[in-house]
Amino acid sequence: MINQKNVLVVDDDPVFKLIARKLFERSGDLFNVVFAENGLDAIELLKNIINTNEAEIPDIILLDIEMPIMNGWGFMEEFIKLPEEKTKNITVYTVSSSIAQEDKNKTASYSQIKAYITKPLTLDIIKDIAEAS
Template sequence: MTKRKNVLVVDDDPVFKLIARKLFERSGDFFEVTFAENGLEAIELLRAMIDEKLKSIPDIILLDIEMPIMNGWGFMEEFVKLPEEATQDISVYTVSSSIAQEDKNRTASYPQIKAYITKPLTVDIIRSIAGIP
């Protein structure tokens, strides 16, 4: 039996969030998905989870780059400041419609980011990053 994965999707696009929700549902009963509108909301949510020692700390974060208030890079600047013992098992994936090489290069500068995924998201991608056959 595969352990359920807690996933945090950080994206301001309502269409992407709707599609992501449907894709996770189609991927099987393996995911508990939470959504955040921007990097600030996501980092505040993570801090609260860590402070309260919640078991729902994400296993996977799908992070958009371009968002209002705090973009994906601002989120990563704050993420690396969180206690390593609380974040070491979180796999971050940037998910963006950008094909800019500079974004891909910047992704590589964060060891916490496992991969750069170009939208659209698919069931196969979701199952692959979660390690589900």
């Protein structure tokens, strides 16, 4: 049995979510994917998982930067407040259509973020994430 990776995709764009779902499905049974609409939904979901079912704690988070209600940076500010022993094995990737250098620089300021991925998401990127995580 292949050890599935839990993935949390945090993005408000329905087209991106559809593409991400299809790409993860095409990569086989390697991933269990859950979606959140914005940073606030994602933090609440993560807190609930930590408190109720640690087996479902994400291995990987794909985090959009620009979202309504709570953006990716707001999510990260809340994420770093979570118990480190529960989040230390989560690999966060920011995924954005922004090519702004300040976003890339801000990504680098968080030790929890492994890389900045510029949209669109591709099957090769998914494979690279799987191998790196």
